[in-house]
Amino acid sequence: MRSVTFINYIKTALRNIKRYKGYSFINVAGLTLGITCCLLIMLWVFDELSFDSFHQNAKNLYRVEQDYFYSGETYHVYPTPYPLGPGIKAEVPEIVEQTRYKGLGNVLVKYRDKAFFEDRARAVDPSFIQMLTFPFILGDPETALNEPHSIVISEEIAEKYFGLENPIGKIITLNNKHAFTITGTLKNVPTNSFLQFDMLVPFDFTRETGQYQDSWSSNSITTLVQLHENASIPEVNKKITKVRHRHVAESFTDPERLRQFNEDPMTQVMLIPLTDVHLRRHSGSGPSSGVMIYIYVFTIIAFVVLLIACINFMNLATARSAGRAKEVGLRKVVGAMRADLIKQFYSESILQACLALIFAILLTASVLPQFNALVEKEFTMKHLLQLKFIVGMITITLVTGIFAGSYPALFLSAFQPVKVLKGAFSRGVKSGLFRKVLVLTQFTLSILLIIGTGIVYRQIDYMQNIKLGYDKEHVIYIPLRGDTRESYEVFKEGLRDNPRVLNVSGSWEWPAYLGADSGGAEWEGKDPELDIRVCFNAVDFDYVETMKIEMVEGRTFSKKFTTDTTGAFLINEELQRIMGKESAVNERFRFWGIEGTIVGVMKNFHFKSLHSEIEPLAIALNPSSIDYSLIRLASGDIPAGIKAVQSAWERIFSDYPFEYHFLDQAVESMYQDEITTRTLIQLFAMLAILIACLGLFGLASFTAEQRTKEFGIRKVLGASVPGMLFLLTKEFSKWVLIANLTAWPVAYLLMKRWLHNFAYRMNLGMDIFILSGLLAFGIALVTVSFQSIKVALSNPVEALRYE
Structure with missing residues (x-):
């Protein structure tokens, strides 16, 4: 019986979607754009949160970092001394294993007639391959880096130098001096790892090249450790700090400096979970500057864009409430309970959300290449088929459908059948006010995005054009190796x-x-x-x-x-x-x-x-x-x-191959996160405005339809076309104006806080708020005017023919 009832709900929902094609199109189109926005942001957020979580022992892996205290200011650094890793492994029992990781800069790699500079060569301890489970293709990870001149390469490097040949056992030369035997190849490092490399050589190679510094005071390399399962991080931090302090103290020959150091060692060592390293990116003084702020920003943007789409749905539902009142009355007369009507309306909204999800998946797949290029990722449809993503998509769809359908389900289902069938139903003041509040909310959110886009754009433009104190134009630099x-x-x-x-x-x-x-x-x-x-x-x-x-x-x-x-x-x-x-x-x-x-x-x-x-x-x-x-x-x-x-x-x-870089491009690359943020916010702000305009267009169409007879009479009585245009647009214009006044203080507080991430920032003047408001007002006016002009120019005879 329940299955028959459910099928009946679906059939009725399909009939209503077909009956109200225009409104259904606006609803589904808006929800499609909103869900597409959510899917793209969800792809990016999940990827950012997954950095280095694929390692087998990820939860027990940590990077060693340090806090230095200088004249009351804390200075955070992640490089560590060369001897720190082996030293703490020997003295701290909670540490299962350690590995050091050091970039070798641009290395000239030669094999026969092929020679290229490679900038992703790293020196690591042999334990690196066991601690961090990057997947091997060829070779034995247990022994791959045991020999002094062994080297492990990525599949990309293997193909670049050897094509389809098996590279194992082949000899390549680094910097025209050092011959290395290839002992392993591994898959290309995933983009969701902060450890990016193409070649691994034994760490002792740094001694051979004179880079190794046998000092506990010089910070130059990354140190990673693996702890026992139940190790206490605060206790381990204390032990590592103590070991480092003792070794640094041993280097002092001046008794007075040794006394000062023992009284105030100025350093504290701490372990940061490997899975948090990418999110923090903390170095220097001041607050952490990691990517978490961007995760929060884009999660909020996804919510805002989807909320605007849901408001469209609710807005059009309130506008159509009178048209569906008799349907509700008839259903109640023939025995439908309120619960049945609630299920019916939720079925319609969830069905439209499901249709939107299908279109959103297709749209997401079609724009993935462009999105990948923008965020420098390698997303494929396989990412959309991951269990966590499928759960996310279903959750978004159900929440969207339930939220968007909440007004018709809870409000329309409460109509009294006697009043409705007698024609006593009126949308009333509450319905109109609710609709205006929805329009206000929708445009407030859109204006917030417009202002945010403008401020991010100006800040990046400010950074790119500020006088640096030197001239970066027409300067190239060449790495010397x-x-x-x-x-x-x-x-x-x-x-x-x-x-x-x-x-x-x-x-x-x-x-x-x-x-x-x-x-x-x-x-x-x-x-x-x-x-x-x-x-x-x-x-x-x-x-x-x-x-x-x-x-x-x-x-x-x-x-x-x-x-x-x-x-x-x-x-x-x-x-x-x-x-x-x-x-x-x-x-x-x-x-x-x-x-x-x-x-x-x-x-x-x-x-x-x-x-x-x-x-x-x-x-x-x-x-x-x-x-x-x-x-x-x-x-x-x-x-x-x-x-x-x-x-x-x-x-x-x-x-040596000739390799050069422009200095101005290098300076610009330091702001890549902000440049990507600017582009993404512009994209999602445009989506939000488009969705809002779709809803406004539908609402204007409905309003114009409801007032057709009124304007027919006005035209007969001599009303001018400009006068009727003013009447049709002034109501919407008023609410867009109020939306501006609501959005401005919120945008000011949010963007002022974001600008505090920069030591040098633009002045947050009123001009950008006024320009954003005028832009929103202009877009709304153009959207409403399309329908207004159509009604104002219509023949009044057609409107009054059946009166």
Whole structure:
């Protein structure tokens, strides 16, 4: 009996959908766009939350991180000392295994006549492969990295160098010096892992290349540990901190410094779950800057867009309530109970939601390639078929159907059949007010998205166009690897007289982000209680000239002063301010084991992203330490300048491929999260507005239909077309205006909080709120006017024919 009743509900729902084609189309189209938005965001959110959860022992894997305390400020870092991993494994019983992980930079890889720079080569302990269960294709994970010159490569690298050949046992050369035997291949690392690599070599290779630092005070590598099942994280943190403090204390030879360190060690070590690393991305001072904020933002956006679609459904249901009142009355007369009617109306709304889900899945599949390109993911239809995703889709559909159908199910089912069949039913004030509140809510949410889109766009534009304190245009940088450093001076001299090259210099740090920092800066008159971290870079001559950094005092490095090569510093204004010196030039300064004289003070410039404030910076002259060549090209024919540089490179470094990057693009890449956010918010804001317009169009159509006779009489009595247009649009315009006034303060508070993620941010002026309001008003006016003009221009005879 129940199955027959259910089938009857479905048949009736299908008949009603067919009967009200226009309204059903608007409902299904709106829900389709809303659910599509939810599916795309759900794909992204699930992926972000799944980082490194695929490892067999994921719940027991942690990254070692540290907090440093400098003059009351906490400075968080995730690099650790080289000896930390083996040291804590030997002394902390809760640690089952450890592995160290270090990037090797751009490595020249050669096999026969193939040679490429690869930037995803990593040095790891052999235990890395057992701790982290990246799937192997060939080789034995238990022994793959046991030999000193063994190497494990990804399937992408295997195909790149060996095609269809079996790579096991083949020998490749790194940086023209080091021969490695391939002992394993593994599947390409999934995009949902923060550990991205294409090649793994034994960690002892860092000793062979001179990179290894046997110091407990120098932080350079990532350390991962696996704990026993029931280990207490706070207790393990205390034990690791104690081990590190003891080893650091052993390095002090000055009794006074040892006493100060023991009284205030300034460091605390903690373990962060591997599955949380991607979500946190916390480094430096201030709040964590991970991706959680974007997960919250896009989850809210998905909810907002779907809510707007549901409001469409409810709005049109209230508008059609009079038309369905007699249907409800007749059903009650023939014996239908209220519960039956509630089931009937919910069947209709859930059926439309199910239809929308089918269309949404098809639409999602069709836009996946474009969405993947936008968010840099590799989603396929297989992701949609995962159990958690199927459960999510069903949940979204049912919740949408029930919420959207709640008004007709609960309100219409309560009609009294006697009053309805006597014609005493009226939609009344409450129904009209409810509909207006829905329109208000819908446009308030849409305007919030428009304002959010505008502010994100302006902030990114602000970051991309702010004066950085140096000129990033027309500058390329070339990574120096292997023995290219040995002939760098020859390369530099070869470009000096080229008219297409203005300046050549070099930098130890990546030019767009000078990230190396440390404590221990000393100068005459320094307060013993002052603890600061100073950023550091080693450069070549002409660095300031190549980057076009302004000097405020003193001079730059010069070959005219032979002492510059043995001990000279440039500092920025921020460091001079902290030193408390009116003029720091000629002051003695000691940092990172280098002691010398400050020869010049640079004007503050942004050497990190604008998320961070300008920090104290010291630059030393050390041409032998540079890892990047910086070349400023003459403006005009940039391709010709690059060709000239390439010609010089290939003449001197014939064994190394020519690889260059533009500095301005490197700077822009630091804001990729914000750029992606801007694009996604623009996309979803457009979807929200489109859905809102669909609903407004349907509501305007219904209103125009209801007032056809009224306007027929008005036209007969001499009303003008503009006058009737005003009457039709003023009601909707009023509610859009109120929606603006409601949305503005909410948007201001939300976006002000988001802007606090940036140390340097745009001014949050009123113009963007006014422009967003005018845009929303214009869109609403155009949507309503389409139907208004149609009614205003209609023949009144047609409207009054049957009166």
